[in-house]
Amino acid sequence: MRMSDIIEEFIKELFDEEGSIEIQRNELAEQFNCVPSQINYVIATRFKPSQGYYVESRRGGHITIKKVSNTKADYIMHIINNIGNEITSNEVDILISDFLTYDILEEKEAKLLKVATSDNVLQLEKDTKDKVRARIFKNMLLNLE
Numbered sequence: 394m395r396m397s398d399i400i401e402e403f404i405k406e407l408f409d410e411e412g413s414i415e416i417q418r419n420e421l422a423e424q425f426n427c428v429p430s431q432i433n434y435v436i437a438t439r440f441k442p443s444q445g446y447y448v449e450s451r452r453g454g455h456i457t458i459k460k461v462s463n464t465k466a467d468y469i470m471h472i473i474n475n476i477g478n479e480i481t482s483n484e485v486d487i488l489i490s491d492f493l494t495y496d497i498l499e500e501k502e503a504k505l506l507k508v509a510t511s512d513n514v515l516q517l518e519k520d521t522k523d524k525v526r527a528r529i530f531k532n533m534l535l536n537l538e
Contacts, residue, residue, distance in 0.1 A: 400425055400432065401439045404458070405494075412460030419454045429454065442475040444491055465497055473531050479523035485510045485530055498537070506533055 394402075400421070407414045422429040440446040440458050445468055449457045461471050472488060489507055492498040498506070508514065510530050515522045 396425065396427060396431065397435050397439070400427075400435045404435070404440070408458075408460065413457065415455065415457050417454055418456055439487070442471075444488060445471055445495075468495070468497060469534050469537065473534055476527055476531060478527055479520075480510075480527040480530060481523055482510065482512050482526070485526065488530075502537065506530065509533060 403425075404414065404416065404421075407416070418429045418432045422432050425431070436448055436456060436458070440448055442461070445461050447459045447461055449459075451457075461468070486507065489498070489503050493500070493503050510526045510533075512522070515526055515529075517525060
């Protein structure tokens with residue numbers, strides 16, 4: 394596992410039943426023997442609103458991370474509303490991984506989402522590809538239930 398993956402897993406294990414945590418960036422960096430910017434990177438890329446998280450940073454490196462929704466439908470709608478007009482293949486992969494972790498999707502549904510939004514299928518120009526991928530991904534999520 395890469396350091397970013399290890400830090401992400403550690404942070405996810407800290408969540409309490411209410412779905413929120415408070416961490417101190419410098420202490421976490423010290424614990425993982427990395428620079429604080431590595432912690433910032435993990436939080437910025439793995440705990441985005443489009444992935445179901447709300448992040449609040451305060452002075453002194455204090456960070457609060459909250460899971461946004463509780464029900465499957467709320468979670469999916471939150472993701473749909475925060476995707477925007479474009480999404481990369483990597484971002485889709487991260488979301489699908491989260492969906493599997495939180496039992497939002499079955500394995501078969503996850504594979505279909507991944508295949509339908511893959512670069513192999515969307516053989517278009519980069520700027521067009523990410524826009525089409527976002528529309529396909531959102532539409533498929535809307536029709537899960």
